[in-house]
Amino acid sequence: MDDKKWKTRINKVWKNIDSKNILSKFWITDNLLNVKTNSADEKLVLSLFIPKLYKCDVKCLELKNQIISFNELLFLSLNVEYLSLNQVIVKYGDGVIVPLEKIVEIYKKAKSVRYTCVRETLNITFKTFNELLKIPHFLTLDRFDISNIPDELDIELFYNFMKENKETKFHLRFFIQNNIAYKNRLESIIDEIIATKNFSYKPPVIICHGIPNRKMNKLQRISRKH
Template sequence: MLQICHQEITYDHFKFLFSKVKAVYLYECVVRKKNDEIVPFEKLVKSLRKIKKIHFYDNPSYSSITSNTVKELLKIPHIPKITEVILEKLPEKLDLETFHIYFKRNEHTKFRIRFQNTISETYKIRIEAVVDEIIATKNHDYKIPNIGFAGLPNEKWGKIDSLIRQQNKQ
């Protein structure tokens, strides 16, 4: 496992440091190209061919999440081999609809997804609708994602957590 916190590094350094790592922890880091452009999260993941676990806390001031992040991640051949993905402080530009479709087919990867406190009420309503759908589903033939935001009712946090624990026992 390799972790970097509150750093700004070049993409070349990122590839050098993380190329052979199986577990990555990035906490509010910024990875930039030589032209000073922020490298999108999906490009970082694409370069991590041996990755099994990734914990990524986005940097709200210099987000590497784009509206295409989810769609681009799904094109990466080694994505299904990743066993655990923790994404924190995500902006609402993350394509929740595409992620929702994906996780209902996902049988392998454990997801924990948390959004920034600054997301809009409209986006919170959409996340809560996804959570409600997960809770209402009787038979989960997919890996239940642990998804939420500050302000999601405690009762719903508890139900999602309980469903995930039940699923993990099976």
């Protein structure tokens, strides 16, 4: 979907649909994604479309630059196996921003979660990773990919868990400005992983501006091999 038209794919062919002229409600299966969302109005396009649905069975949900309610996200969550939220702001009914762990919690069938933080929302805190560890299906994800991570994330708890977890491939991209100590700790973690000879876990990808590219590139090569 985009700001001007909706499309559906039938027998691998994309066809335009005019939702304004269709009286019956939609049942969406397989994939739901949105593109071209830049203006303020476009950020609400999904919320405007959800009332036109009577059922949602998507397995792949990819949203970008949307503002939606927690209940709307819950409506889309039932059978999702692949979740990608890029710069998506999720709010409770009272306008409070929904924490990342509450978003992950509702996707009980998810195998892969990709999430790009909106820096201004502050929905990642020091307790976020501890709360994620309380979610049973988080512990068995195939992949957890998160970008724009602030220095509020408990990196020590993550590192300890990551070394024990044999299920999940982690891709972490940090946005760290002035916290030199945090950045140094990330670099030392990368050094420790690179120096490891035999892995009992899946080596993560860790990216942070200010850490030498040669180290991050080497870590990525190690991650691809495992």
